[in-house]
Amino acid sequence: MAETTEIAEITENQDVKSTAASDAPPTVIVDDLHIVYRVYGAGGTRGNAPAAFRRILKRQKSPNVREVHAIRGISFTAHRGESIGLIGRNGSGKSTLLRAIAGLLPPTRGAVYTDGQPTLLGVNAALMSDLTGERNIILGCLAMGMTPAQAREHYDDIVEFSGLGDFIDLPMRTYSSGMAQRLRFAIAAVKSHDVLMIDEALATGDAEFRRRSEERIRQLREEAGTVFLVSHSLDVVTQTCTRAIWLDKGIIKMDGDADTVVKAYTKAIQAAGARRANRRRRQPAASE
């Protein structure tokens, strides 16, 4: 009972940081998570037929199949009312982690426990490029579990939010990448969710669309219990998140208050940049 009043306070008071929110009930528990996925058609040794046959005889794995160990043992607990920014370099496992939380990528080891069905609001959500924007909107809404009536009801909002205008009648393959991302975001953002995960959505589109999407995300966060945000813009993370998790090569390098983590991360990037510059200056011959 006491906890429920706490939650209310936390959602009202945006300044309360993760330390306070950790008293709120957990919404996502990630326990020693490992994700390995297979990539086919990788590898330079493209294997001729006799080599492939020998491999089969010796029961070796094909070099064309590469296993990518994207997440290497991550554990953390997210609580109601928190908004957590995931930061890290490209390929550090941020998007993979989100997909695992959403239940879209099954854990290879470990487990993810969630409250209800987390929703991944990804700009990469595949829509069908041969179809018009109009058909894609309906398809996207239905895929999210709406009834046809609900989809039609939201249709105008989505078109207006995406700002595509007349382009809505054209196949999506004719869209610029910014337009396609806008449409995908507009479709995904139409619903409110318990656990909401946003993948790079803030970086899409022009300044005007960005302002509107940030506003929409704030709204969604108020309606949602917990928000995860992947963004390369550190300003966005410090502005909108209470907590930040810094991922590096599939493990958590740092987890804590958003300002602290972002500061440490920025420092590390600058240090790494300085080291590289130093190396280049000192031994130009050794670096070939």
Added chain:
Amino acid sequence: MSAETAHRSEPLSAAELAARYGLRPSSARPPLATYVRKLWQRRHFIVAFATSRTVSQYSGARLGQLWQVLTPLLNAAVYYLLFGVLLGTRRNIDNFTAFLVTGVFLFTFSQRSVTAGARAISGNLRLIRALHFPRAALPISSTLVELQQMLISVCVLGLIVLLTGEPLTWRWLLVIPALTLQTLFNLGISLAIARVGAKIPDITQLLPFVTRTWLYMSGVFFSIYDRVPAGPIREAMLANPAAVYIELTRGLLLEGHYVPSHTWVLGVAWALVTLVGGFLFFWAAEERYGRG
């Protein structure tokens, strides 16, 4: 005791903590009943996805969806030239054109469903990794695409059969249950092959050979009764599902084409066993499809 465990400083294992707050594993496979119910909730998505597929399939062609009629017609023409004119398999068969076209159209339906099913998961990985829905929606959708195509083909088939001089009888109505049974069979086999194709993408390379062997085993352009001596091989060929559905439909459309009545029993049995088996087989791997 309970007060102590509730205290924060006492570390709980993640699973215990999750259980205490009613959290569930995010990628767990739902129980069968829930799964079926969820699938039913997405029925509109399944239909819309299938329709979109059909539309986008022909969006690059000048003639557009006219190809849905042209493709089966051209298929029939090629097989007629090959087996009717050049190889002369037509002897002993009264109305060879109708016999052949029925066989080709029905076999193509099953063959295309299987091929599309193999790619239903592996070809939609991006969608699977982006959105949440029962994955069975995808093979069901791909079978629906083929059914839509088949409904057009059946109209063409009816016309061709009438043009070859067969009378229009009340038995033609029974084509609807026969086609329904075949669709259920195709759906079951699509579901099963979708799971295999998700795990082993090489299956799409192998399938053309399998389906071609199946084609020759199913009496599409020859009569199994005429060509295969009586014995276990003939019985096996006649009991294979493609032959069962082809023979059923031939018996309905062609005057004087004899089909033993137990063929209907076989048709129902194949449909039910394959559908239930395929669905359970597909469902058992539900949480793993995102991995690719």
